[in-house]
Amino acid sequence: MQDTEIHPALAQIMNEHRARMLLVIGNKNYSSWSMRPWVLMKAFGIPFEEIRILLGQPDTTSRIAEYSTAGKVPVLVANDITVWDSLAICEFLADQFSILNLWPEDVAARAHARSICAEMHAGFSSLRFDMPMNIRASLPGKGRTLGAQADIGRICEIWEDCFSRYGATEYLFGSFSIADAYFAPVVMRFRTYGVSLAPALQAYADRIAIHPAVLQWMREANAETETMAWHDARSEK
Known part of the structure; x- marks a missing residue:
């Protein structure tokens, strides 16, 4: 799956679990950590809402704290589950949507x-x-x-x-x-x-x-x- 269309089986999973994905990211120009899960989710057609928090601003820390006490982006909020750290987010997505083979099958x-x-x-x-x-x-x-x-x-x-x-x-x-x-x-x-x-x-x-x-x-x-x-x-x- 390499485009932004929603995989039919994925759509069914999202509907059955009433899954709501919220991805909190930083500036797209600068935030390499944010880019990784964002690109992954777009590439595999995993629907999500995006919250962009500008980095280096007076309110940056307080705004990120609304989603994670780690104080860094990205953060993925999936219903009542919060996952911070880009690699942990990717692993979580691979577990949740194994049908998409986010990791190689072999x-x-x-x-x-x-x-x-x-x-x-x-x-x-x-x-x-x-x-x-x-x-x-x-x-x-x-x-x-x-x-x-x-x-x-x-x-x-x-x-x-x-x-x-x-x-x-x-x-x-x-x-x-x-x-x-x-x-x-x-x-x-x-x-x-x-x-x-x-x-x-x-x-x-x-x-x-x-x-x-x-x-x-x-x-x-x-x-x-x-x-x-x-x-x-x-x-x-």
């Missing part, structure tokens, strides 16, 4: 996909700090610290390994999955900072960038007018 591939998402979730701190997501910007060559360059190299290694191991031609594990949604913000960074990739990896990044869910996120990010001074200052170094 056991080994699924374990691999979970591993690279966990690695992305916990690591790559230099890339995050030195090349923060800023979709509206065009800053080729900026942020290329030794740490960021090492992180880029590791990401390329991960992608190459996936394509080599599973013989996928479009996405990391064949069909679009949580893994591709998880690396979508990386693709946004590579575009902003003009990161050169090997042809096969560039082709993958280009496919992610034209996925309908990613395109919608990018359009809405480009339509935003709010700015974050710290984020923009970091981007330009």
